[in-house]
Amino acid sequence: MTTPLRRRQVLGLGLAGLGTAVVGPVLWDRVQRSAARAQPAGAARLASRGGLADLELVAQATRGTLPGGPAELLTYNGRSPGPLLEVNAGDRVRLRLRNELKQPTNLHFHGLHIPPTGTADNVFLSVPPGGSFDYEFTLAKDHPAGLFYVHPHQHGLSADQVFGGLSSALVVRGDLDRIPEVAAAKETVLVLKDFASASGQEAAMGVGRMLGREGPLLTVNGAINPGLAIPSGGLLRLRLLNASNARMYRLALEGHSLVLIATDGGAIATPEPLDELLLAPGERADVLVQGNQTPGSYRLLNLPYQRSGHMGMAAAEDAPRTLATLSYAGTVPPLPLPKALIPVPALPKPERTRRFVMAHAMGTGMGGMKHDMGAMGGGGMAMGGMGMGFVINGQAFDPDRIDTRVALGSTEDWLIVNDDVMDHPFHLHVNPFQVISRAGRPESQRRWKDTVLVKAGEEVRIRVTFRDFPGRTVYHCHNLDHEDLGLMGVLQIE
Amino acid sequence: MNSTSFRGHSRFLDLLLGVGAVAAVVSGGGSLAARASAPALMPVTSYRSASCGCCTGWVKHMRANGFTVRDVVVADVGVVKRRLGVPARLASCHTAEVAGFALEGHVPAADVKRLLQKRPPVAGLALPGMPLGSPGMESAYGKEAFTVMAFTRTGAISSFSQHAK
Known part of the structure; x- marks a missing residue:
C-alpha cells in the first residue's frame, strides 16, 4: 500500500504569493512550512480497477509560487509531480492525454516493455495545443513489477516540459510485490525533482542547455525536505525516481544502509546494501531501509557530484543538501530483510x-x-x-x-x-x-x-x-x- | 608539452586520464599562416581536453579576430584552471592565457580586446558553462543570453559584459 508523505506542502501551486523576498532554498523551506495548504488539485493517485486502468492526464501551466515570486509551473492535473499512476501486470491501460499547454506535447512510458508504435509508447506522435490523444495498451501478465516514469518526449521541448514540472511516477504491481518481506515494508514513492528559481539566475551562471539545466530548489514529491516515518524494527521501501532534467542524485541516508532490491526494470536477484546510491536522470531504484538505529531523525542527503569531469569544474554544490528527513515513530516487531528476490537471467550471447x-x-x-x-x-x-x-x-x-x-x-x-x-x-x-x-x-x-x-x-x-x-x-x-x-x-x- | 599530473578526480577518471596523459599532444602548428597575417595582438595560449568538441571553435573565432592562438591539448584542464585561479563555479571547457590574464571559456574576442585595452585590476574573464550562441557555440538549436564575468585573484566576481540572446 502506498503511503503518501506527510505533507509539508508543496510548490505553492495555487497559492497566493508568499511574499516576494528572494530567499534561498533553506529559508524558503521555513516559509513553506508555515504557509497555507495549496488548493486541492486532481487526485494524488490514480489506480486501475478490475484489470482496467482508465486514466487521464491534463498537461497545463499552473500558477504557483517559487522563491522570488510567482511562477508558472507545468503540471499534470494541477500537480507537479503529477498523480502517482498505479497498475498491475496484465492490466489494460487507457490513458487520455489532454494538452492544455501552448505547445505540442506527448508521453513516453519510460521503462515499460510495450510496443513503440500506434497508441502505446509512440514518441513520434505529437498532441497539438488544445488536442488530446488516447494512449492504449496492455501490459503483459509477466511484465516485471517496478517503478516506471511517464513524461513528455516532444523532441525539442522535452527538457523545457520536464524541467517545468511534467512527470508522473508509474507503479506496476507484480512479482516483486508478492515477496513477503517486501510486501511487509511500508512503501513510499519519492519523485526527485529540481526547479529553477523564479529569477532563473542560475542559467546566467552557465548552467544552461549545453550542460543541462539544473535548478537550486530540490524537491521530493514537490515538497522541500518532507518527513518520512519509520517504526523501530520496521522496514521502509523507498521507491526513488530521478525526474530531474539534468541533476544527478548521489543519495545517502544518515546512519542507515540503502538496501537495493530493484533497479529501473524491476527486481534484482539478491538484496545489496549500499552506503550511497547514484541516480542519473530517468533512473529509478527501490531500496529498503531498516529501522534498526537509535530512534531519532536522520537526513536523506544529496551528496555533491561532479558531472562535467573533463571540464575541470568543481561540483556545482560543494556541500550535502537535505532532501527529506526520516524520523522514528513507534515500534513494531523486527521485520527481516528478504534473502532472495527474483533471478535476473543471463541474456543470450550477442550476435x-x-x-x-x-x-x-x-x-x-x-x-x-x-x-x-x-x-x-x-x-x-x-x-x-x-x-x-x-x-x-x-x-x-x-x-x-x-x-x-x-x-x-x-x-x-x-x-x-x-x-x-x-x-x-x-x-x-x-x-x-x-x-x-x-x-x-x-x-x-x-x-x-x-x-x-x-x-x-x-x-x-x-x-x-x-x-x-x-x-x-x-x-x-x-x-x-x-x-x-x-x-x-x-x-x-x- | 603540457600534459600534466592528474588529481582531484574520482579513481576511474584518474585511470582514464593516466592513459590520456600519454597521448596528450601540443597542437597548434597548423596556425602558422594565421599567425603570420595576424595584427599585433598579444598571443593567446588555449588549453583544452582532447575530447572537447567546441573549444577549437573558439580558437578559430579568436584567430578570425586577429589573435595568434596556440591550441594546446592537456590531459587535465582542471590543473590549468587552478594554476590561473579560475573560480570553480565559473568554469567552462577550455582555459586560455593572454598577457597574464586568464580567459575561461567562450569569451568573445571583443571582450578580450577591451580587457587588453583597459587592463582592469582583475585576474581574468570567464564565460561560465558553454552558452549556445557564444563564439564557437553557434547553433541552429538556439541562443542563450550570457554574461561575461571578471574575477580577481581573491575570487571576487563581477559582471564584465552582457550579451542578449
Missing part, C-alpha cells in the same frame, strides 16, 4: 556488437544535410548544418533517418562510449538491458536497466534482446537538454 560514441560537436543534421564536420568549424552553421549540439557517431538526431536496424528477437552488445567532457545517461526505449561492464570492469550483479550513466571519458557495454515488439523507437541521452540538442538516435526493430 553482434555496435559502438555508439556520444560527444558534443558541430553536428550535421536535420533534413539530410550531411556535411564534412571540418567544414562546420568556426563558421558554425556554414553549409546549413545544425551548428553546435550533441551527436552520436557524428550525427545529430534526425527523426527521418534510421540510425540502427536490429532484428526482432536478436541479442546485441552495445558499447556506449562517452567521448565528451560531461556525463551522459544513456536511455533505450522499450527493451530493458543489462550492463555487462563499465570501463572494462564486469558488473558485480545482473540488473535490469533502461538508463545507464556513462561518465565523461567512460565506456559502458550493455546487452539487450529486442523482444516482442517490432517498430521504430529511439535511444538517447536522458539529460533532456542534450536529447533536445541532438543526442538521440532512431532504432528500427524489424
